[in-house]
Amino acid sequence: KTVAIVGCPFRGGQPKLGVDKGPIHLVEAGLVDQLKELGWNVKFDGHHQFEEISAADDPPIGKLKNPRLVSKVCESVAKVVGGHAENGELPLTLGGDHSLAMGTISGTLKAHPDACVVWIDAHADINTAETTDSGNIHGMPVSFLIGIGEKVSEFAWVKPALKTNRIVYIGLRDIDAGEKRILRENNIKAFSMHHVDKYGIGKVVEMALDHVNPNRDLPIHLSFDVDALDPSVAPSTGTPVRGGLSFREGHYICEAIWETGLLAALDIMEVNPSLADGEGVAQTVAVGCSLARSALGETLL
Numbered sequence: 001k002t003v004a005i006v007g008c009p010f011r012g013g014q015p016k017l018g019v020d021k022g023p024i025h026l027v028e029a030g031l032v033d034q035l036k037e038l039g040w041n042v043k044f045d046g047h048h049q050f051e052e053i054s055a056a057d058d059p060p061i062g063k064l065k066n067p068r069l070v071s072k073v074c075e076s077v078a079k080v081v082g083g084h085a086e087n088g089e090l091p092l093t094l095g096g097d098h099s100l101a102m103g104t105i106s107g108t109l110k111a112h113p114d115a116c117v118v119w120i121d122a123h124a125d126i127n128t129a130e131t132t133d134s135g136n137i138h139g140m141p142v143s144f145l146i147g148i149g150e151k152v153s154e155f156a157w158v159k160p161a162l163k164t165n166r167i168v169y170i171g172l173r174d175i176d177a178g179e180k181r182i183l184r185e186n187n188i189k190a191f192s193m194h195h196v197d198k199y200g201i202g203k204v205v206e207m208a209l210d211h212v213n214p215n216r217d218l219p220i221h222l223s224f225d226v227d228a229l230d231p232s233v234a235p236s237t238g239t240p241v242r243g244g245l246s247f248r249e250g251h252y253i254c255e256a257i258w259e260t261g262l263l264a265a266l267d268i269m270e271v272n273p274s275l276a277d278g279e280g281v282a283q284t285v286a287v288g289c290s291l292a293r294s295a296l297g298e299t300l301l
Protein backbone atom coordinates (compact mmCIF):
# COMPACT_ATOMS: atom_id res chain seq x y z
CA LYS A 1 0.00 0.00 0.00
CA THR A 2 1.34 3.39 -0.99
CA VAL A 3 0.92 6.62 0.93
CA ALA A 4 1.64 9.75 -1.11
CA ILE A 5 2.83 12.63 1.03
CA VAL A 6 1.71 15.99 -0.39
CA GLY A 7 3.63 18.78 1.35
CA CYS A 8 1.68 22.02 1.06
CA PRO A 9 3.69 24.97 2.39
CA PHE A 10 0.73 27.37 2.27
CA ARG A 11 -0.51 30.11 4.62
CA GLY A 12 -2.75 32.23 2.37
CA GLY A 13 -5.97 31.21 4.07
CA GLN A 14 -5.01 32.97 7.28
CA PRO A 15 -2.82 35.87 8.48
CA LYS A 16 -0.14 34.28 10.68
CA LEU A 17 3.34 33.65 9.30
CA GLY A 18 4.86 30.23 9.78
CA VAL A 19 2.09 27.73 9.05
CA ASP A 20 3.62 27.32 5.58
CA LYS A 21 6.63 25.82 7.38
CA GLY A 22 4.49 23.04 8.85
CA PRO A 23 5.23 20.50 6.12
CA ILE A 24 9.02 20.84 6.27
CA HIS A 25 9.00 20.42 10.05
CA LEU A 26 6.79 17.34 9.87
CA VAL A 27 9.01 15.76 7.22
CA GLU A 28 12.21 16.73 9.00
CA ALA A 29 10.85 15.11 12.17
CA GLY A 30 11.17 11.83 10.26
CA LEU A 31 7.62 11.20 9.08
CA VAL A 32 8.70 9.44 5.87
CA ASP A 33 10.84 6.88 7.68
CA GLN A 34 8.22 6.49 10.42
CA LEU A 35 5.63 5.50 7.81
CA LYS A 36 8.11 3.16 6.07
CA GLU A 37 8.63 1.54 9.48
CA LEU A 38 4.90 0.78 9.50
CA GLY A 39 5.31 -1.05 6.20
CA TRP A 40 4.02 1.69 3.93
CA ASN A 41 5.50 2.34 0.53
CA VAL A 42 5.99 6.11 0.83
CA LYS A 43 5.85 8.41 -2.16
CA PHE A 44 7.11 11.89 -1.37
CA ASP A 45 7.70 14.04 -4.40
CA GLY A 46 8.76 17.05 -2.40
CA HIS A 47 6.92 20.05 -1.08
CA HIS A 48 4.75 21.67 -3.69
CA GLN A 49 6.00 25.02 -4.86
CA PHE A 50 3.01 27.26 -5.36
CA GLU A 51 3.27 30.14 -7.79
CA GLU A 52 2.95 33.39 -5.88
CA ILE A 53 0.30 35.98 -6.67
CA SER A 54 1.35 39.36 -5.28
CA ALA A 55 -1.01 41.18 -2.95
CA ALA A 56 -1.22 43.94 -5.56
CA ASP A 57 -2.65 41.43 -8.02
CA ASP A 58 -4.96 39.83 -5.47
CA PRO A 59 -7.07 42.49 -3.76
CA PRO A 60 -9.85 41.26 -1.44
CA ILE A 61 -13.12 40.21 -3.04
CA GLY A 62 -15.69 41.50 -0.61
CA LYS A 63 -14.13 40.41 2.67
CA LEU A 64 -12.23 37.44 1.22
CA LYS A 65 -8.47 37.78 1.60
CA ASN A 66 -5.97 36.44 -0.95
CA PRO A 67 -8.90 34.92 -2.89
CA ARG A 68 -7.11 34.31 -6.21
CA LEU A 69 -4.07 32.81 -4.50
CA VAL A 70 -6.12 30.51 -2.24
CA SER A 71 -8.24 29.42 -5.19
CA LYS A 72 -5.29 28.70 -7.46
CA VAL A 73 -3.37 26.80 -4.79
CA CYS A 74 -6.39 24.72 -3.79
CA GLU A 75 -7.18 23.94 -7.42
CA SER A 76 -3.67 22.61 -7.94
CA VAL A 77 -3.84 20.65 -4.68
CA ALA A 78 -7.12 19.10 -5.86
CA LYS A 79 -5.39 17.85 -9.01
CA VAL A 80 -2.43 16.45 -7.08
CA VAL A 81 -4.49 14.74 -4.37
CA GLY A 82 -7.03 13.49 -6.91
CA GLY A 83 -4.22 12.12 -9.04
CA HIS A 84 -2.71 10.16 -6.17
CA ALA A 85 -6.12 8.86 -5.11
CA GLU A 86 -6.92 7.77 -8.68
CA ASN A 87 -3.58 5.95 -8.68
CA GLY A 88 -4.90 3.90 -5.79
CA GLU A 89 -2.55 5.67 -3.38
CA LEU A 90 -3.52 7.20 -0.04
CA PRO A 91 -2.84 10.96 -0.16
CA LEU A 92 -1.46 12.38 3.09
CA THR A 93 -1.57 16.17 2.83
CA LEU A 94 0.60 18.14 5.23
CA GLY A 95 -0.46 21.78 5.81
CA GLY A 96 -0.35 24.57 5.74
CA ASP A 97 -3.63 26.19 6.71
CA HIS A 98 -7.00 24.45 6.52
CA SER A 99 -8.21 26.34 3.43
CA LEU A 100 -6.22 23.62 1.61
CA ALA A 101 -9.02 21.18 2.45
CA MET A 102 -11.04 22.79 -0.37
CA GLY A 103 -8.42 21.21 -2.62
CA THR A 104 -7.76 17.94 -0.81
CA ILE A 105 -11.44 17.03 -0.41
CA SER A 106 -12.25 18.10 -3.98
CA GLY A 107 -9.47 15.78 -5.08
CA THR A 108 -10.68 12.89 -2.97
CA LEU A 109 -14.26 13.29 -4.21
CA LYS A 110 -13.08 13.22 -7.81
CA ALA A 111 -11.55 9.78 -7.25
CA HIS A 112 -14.10 8.61 -4.68
CA PRO A 113 -17.39 10.45 -5.37
CA ASP A 114 -19.10 8.57 -2.52
CA ALA A 115 -16.47 9.42 0.09
CA CYS A 116 -17.52 10.84 3.44
CA VAL A 117 -15.59 13.44 5.42
CA VAL A 118 -14.68 13.31 9.11
CA TRP A 119 -13.61 16.84 10.08
CA ILE A 120 -11.67 17.09 13.36
CA ASP A 121 -11.40 20.71 14.46
CA ALA A 122 -12.16 23.26 17.18
CA HIS A 123 -13.83 25.20 14.38
CA ALA A 124 -16.48 24.44 11.78
CA ASP A 125 -14.68 26.27 8.91
CA ILE A 126 -18.05 26.69 7.22
CA ASN A 127 -18.38 30.48 6.91
CA THR A 128 -19.63 31.80 3.59
CA ALA A 129 -18.59 35.03 1.87
CA GLU A 130 -21.62 36.61 3.59
CA THR A 131 -21.06 35.25 7.10
CA THR A 132 -17.28 35.54 7.42
CA ASP A 133 -16.05 38.33 9.70
CA SER A 134 -12.34 37.94 9.12
CA GLY A 135 -12.31 37.07 5.42
CA ASN A 136 -9.70 34.42 6.25
CA ILE A 137 -10.56 31.61 3.89
CA HIS A 138 -9.30 28.87 6.24
CA GLY A 139 -12.56 29.52 8.13
CA MET A 140 -14.62 28.80 4.99
CA PRO A 141 -13.55 25.64 3.08
CA VAL A 142 -16.60 23.53 4.02
CA SER A 143 -19.07 26.12 2.72
CA PHE A 144 -17.46 25.93 -0.73
CA LEU A 145 -17.36 22.12 -0.69
CA ILE A 146 -21.08 21.79 0.10
CA GLY A 147 -21.93 24.62 -2.31
CA ILE A 148 -23.69 27.12 -0.08
CA GLY A 149 -23.35 30.90 0.05
CA GLU A 150 -23.08 33.46 -2.70
CA LYS A 151 -21.01 32.27 -5.62
CA VAL A 152 -17.51 33.72 -5.90
CA SER A 153 -16.40 33.45 -9.52
CA GLU A 154 -12.74 32.82 -8.59
CA PHE A 155 -13.88 29.61 -6.89
CA ALA A 156 -16.07 28.38 -9.72
CA TRP A 157 -13.85 25.28 -10.04
CA VAL A 158 -14.97 24.01 -6.61
CA LYS A 159 -17.85 21.66 -7.39
CA PRO A 160 -20.49 21.26 -4.65
CA ALA A 161 -19.48 17.61 -4.50
CA LEU A 162 -19.85 17.10 -0.75
CA LYS A 163 -23.39 16.25 0.38
CA THR A 164 -24.30 17.69 3.78
CA ASN A 165 -25.07 14.20 5.13
CA ARG A 166 -21.57 13.05 4.19
CA ILE A 167 -19.65 15.30 6.58
CA VAL A 168 -19.42 15.02 10.37
CA TYR A 169 -17.48 17.13 12.86
CA ILE A 170 -15.73 16.12 16.10
CA GLY A 171 -14.08 18.57 18.52
CA LEU A 172 -16.04 21.78 17.88
CA ARG A 173 -15.91 24.45 20.57
CA ASP A 174 -15.44 27.80 18.80
CA ILE A 175 -18.21 28.31 16.24
CA ASP A 176 -19.35 31.70 14.89
CA ALA A 177 -23.06 32.59 15.13
CA GLY A 178 -23.40 32.43 11.35
CA GLU A 179 -21.82 29.00 11.31
CA LYS A 180 -24.20 27.71 13.98
CA ARG A 181 -27.10 28.81 11.80
CA ILE A 182 -25.57 27.14 8.73
CA LEU A 183 -25.01 23.87 10.60
CA ARG A 184 -28.61 23.90 11.85
CA GLU A 185 -30.20 24.91 8.55
CA ASN A 186 -28.27 22.21 6.68
CA ASN A 187 -28.75 19.51 9.31
CA ILE A 188 -25.01 18.97 9.48
CA LYS A 189 -23.99 16.54 12.22
CA ALA A 190 -21.49 17.93 14.70
CA PHE A 191 -20.08 16.42 17.88
CA SER A 192 -18.70 19.22 20.03
CA MET A 193 -16.44 18.87 23.04
CA HIS A 194 -19.62 18.77 25.10
CA HIS A 195 -20.57 15.51 23.38
CA VAL A 196 -17.06 14.14 23.83
CA ASP A 197 -17.37 14.82 27.57
CA LYS A 198 -20.88 13.42 27.75
CA TYR A 199 -20.47 10.21 25.74
CA GLY A 200 -16.73 9.60 25.63
CA ILE A 201 -14.67 9.57 22.45
CA GLY A 202 -15.41 5.92 21.65
CA LYS A 203 -19.14 6.46 21.48
CA VAL A 204 -18.74 9.78 19.67
CA VAL A 205 -16.67 8.22 16.88
CA GLU A 206 -19.18 5.38 16.59
CA MET A 207 -22.10 7.83 16.35
CA ALA A 208 -20.20 10.01 13.90
CA LEU A 209 -19.49 7.06 11.59
CA ASP A 210 -23.05 5.77 12.02
CA HIS A 211 -24.17 9.11 10.62
CA VAL A 212 -21.89 9.51 7.62
CA ASN A 213 -21.00 5.87 6.94
CA PRO A 214 -23.86 3.75 8.34
CA ASN A 215 -22.96 0.60 6.40
CA ARG A 216 -19.21 1.20 6.80
CA ASP A 217 -18.87 0.94 3.01
CA LEU A 218 -17.87 4.49 2.03
CA PRO A 219 -14.28 5.72 1.69
CA ILE A 220 -13.32 8.13 4.46
CA HIS A 221 -11.44 11.43 4.10
CA LEU A 222 -10.11 12.39 7.54
CA SER A 223 -9.29 16.11 7.77
CA PHE A 224 -7.49 16.79 11.05
CA ASP A 225 -6.88 20.39 12.18
CA VAL A 226 -4.43 20.07 15.06
CA ASP A 227 -6.21 22.89 16.90
CA ALA A 228 -8.89 20.29 17.65
CA LEU A 229 -6.43 19.09 20.28
CA ASP A 230 -6.14 20.93 23.57
CA PRO A 231 -3.51 23.71 23.38
CA SER A 232 -1.59 21.85 26.12
CA VAL A 233 -1.18 19.02 23.59
CA ALA A 234 -0.65 21.06 20.39
CA PRO A 235 0.35 24.59 21.39
CA SER A 236 1.98 25.74 18.15
CA THR A 237 -1.08 26.42 16.02
CA GLY A 238 -2.70 29.63 14.79
CA THR A 239 -6.07 29.61 16.55
CA PRO A 240 -5.74 27.63 19.79
CA VAL A 241 -8.92 27.17 21.86
CA ARG A 242 -8.93 25.85 25.43
CA GLY A 243 -10.82 22.70 26.36
CA GLY A 244 -9.81 20.53 23.42
CA LEU A 245 -9.21 16.85 22.73
CA SER A 246 -6.67 15.08 24.88
CA PHE A 247 -3.63 13.45 23.29
CA ARG A 248 -5.36 10.07 23.55
CA GLU A 249 -8.75 11.27 22.29
CA GLY A 250 -7.08 12.70 19.19
CA HIS A 251 -5.20 9.49 18.57
CA TYR A 252 -8.22 7.32 19.29
CA ILE A 253 -10.10 9.04 16.46
CA CYS A 254 -7.25 8.28 14.06
CA GLU A 255 -6.96 4.65 15.23
CA ALA A 256 -10.70 4.06 15.03
CA ILE A 257 -10.85 5.48 11.49
CA TRP A 258 -7.93 3.25 10.47
CA GLU A 259 -9.68 0.24 12.01
CA THR A 260 -12.61 0.71 9.61
CA GLY A 261 -10.25 -0.14 6.76
CA LEU A 262 -11.94 2.67 4.82
CA LEU A 263 -9.42 5.50 5.08
CA ALA A 264 -8.95 7.02 1.63
CA ALA A 265 -7.23 10.33 2.40
CA LEU A 266 -5.76 12.20 5.35
CA ASP A 267 -4.98 15.86 6.07
CA ILE A 268 -2.79 17.05 8.97
CA MET A 269 -3.36 20.81 9.06
CA GLU A 270 -2.52 24.03 10.91
CA VAL A 271 0.82 23.02 12.44
CA ASN A 272 2.57 26.40 12.74
CA PRO A 273 6.16 25.89 13.96
CA SER A 274 6.75 29.59 14.51
CA LEU A 275 4.32 30.30 17.33
CA ALA A 276 5.27 28.38 20.46
CA ASP A 277 8.65 28.11 22.19
CA GLY A 278 11.09 25.42 21.12
CA GLU A 279 9.56 22.70 23.27
CA GLY A 280 6.01 23.62 22.23
CA VAL A 281 6.95 23.51 18.56
CA ALA A 282 8.66 20.13 18.91
CA GLN A 283 5.62 18.82 20.81
CA THR A 284 3.17 20.04 18.13
CA VAL A 285 5.23 18.66 15.26
CA ALA A 286 5.61 15.33 17.09
CA VAL A 287 1.86 15.10 17.66
CA GLY A 288 1.24 15.81 13.96
CA CYS A 289 3.51 12.91 13.08
CA SER A 290 1.97 10.58 15.66
CA LEU A 291 -1.58 11.39 14.53
CA ALA A 292 -0.56 10.46 10.99
CA ARG A 293 1.00 7.20 12.20
CA SER A 294 -2.12 6.34 14.20
CA ALA A 295 -4.36 7.04 11.22
CA LEU A 296 -2.11 4.78 9.13
CA GLY A 297 -2.21 1.75 11.40
CA GLU A 298 0.57 2.19 13.95
CA THR A 299 -1.32 1.18 17.08
CA LEU A 300 -3.30 -1.63 15.51
CA LEU A 301 -2.00 -4.83 17.10
Ligand SMILES: N/C(=N\O)NCCC[NH3+]
Nearest residue numbers: 121123125138139225239
Ligand atom coordinates in the same frame (compact mmCIF):
# COMPACT_ATOMS: atom_id res chain seq x y z
N1 LIG B 1 -8.28 27.38 12.74
C1 LIG B 1 -9.40 27.90 12.19
N2 LIG B 1 -10.26 27.10 11.68
O1 LIG B 1 -10.13 25.76 11.78
N3 LIG B 1 -9.61 29.27 12.21
C2 LIG B 1 -10.74 29.87 11.54
C3 LIG B 1 -11.99 29.70 12.35
C4 LIG B 1 -12.51 30.97 12.88
N4 LIG B 1 -13.97 30.95 12.85
Ligand SMILES: [Mn+2]
Nearest residue numbers: 005006045080
Ligand atom coordinates in the same frame (compact mmCIF):
# COMPACT_ATOMS: atom_id res chain seq x y z
MN1 LIG C 1 2.72 14.85 -5.45
Ligand SMILES: [Mn+2]
Nearest residue numbers: 098121125225
Ligand atom coordinates in the same frame (compact mmCIF):
# COMPACT_ATOMS: atom_id res chain seq x y z
MN1 LIG D 1 -9.70 24.18 10.53
Ligand SMILES: [Mn+2]
Nearest residue numbers: 122123225227
Ligand atom coordinates in the same frame (compact mmCIF):
# COMPACT_ATOMS: atom_id res chain seq x y z
MN1 LIG E 1 -9.35 25.07 13.67
